[in-house]
Amino acid sequence: MKRAAPTLMIGMALLGLVPMRAAHAQDASFGCKVLLCAAASAPSWSGIPYCVPVMQDLFRHLAHGGSWPTCPEGNASGLGYEPYQPCPAGMTAAQGGSDGNGGLTPAANGNLCVDFTKPRQTCFGGHDSCTTEYPTSSRALRSDPYYVDISTANGAQRFYFSLQGY
Secondary structure (H helix, E strand, C coil): CCCHHHHHHHHHHHCCCCCHHHCCHHHCCHHHHHHHHHCCCCCCHHHCCCHHHHHHHHHHHHHCCCCCCCCHHHCECCCEECCECCCCCCCEEEEECCCCCCCEEECCCCCEEECCCCCEEEEECCCCEEEEECCEEECCECCCCEEEEEEECCEEEEEEECCCCC
């Protein structure tokens, strides 16, 4: 916790929520508290005693049909979700389907990585019944699939986090 409190205060000051000399995490709006706790790493929010009740309140709020809280002072986007790690270079994220590409459709949140530059024809019973196949691999799941984008003077930065409990 000794390292977590300064991290929260520095984060608050960087987001411009309160002046550095008077930065206290408890002064932030609920949405900004959630943002700061969700974006915490090493330790994650579940390892910061201040953040545990904040995130529990968030989970109750969401469970009762509430929306993700906002933090306008932090110039943050809404909640995003990317369940998979990026595909390796040269491969495209795709989802199984039927579009003439061997049953694969490029999709940002698809569960496969496909190399569309290496088609392979497989024919059954002559050339009347051929299909095109591509090398594929499963995409790895992210351990921290949720994100928010925070805009700063230096551009936007994406913070990934998990909403898993402790």
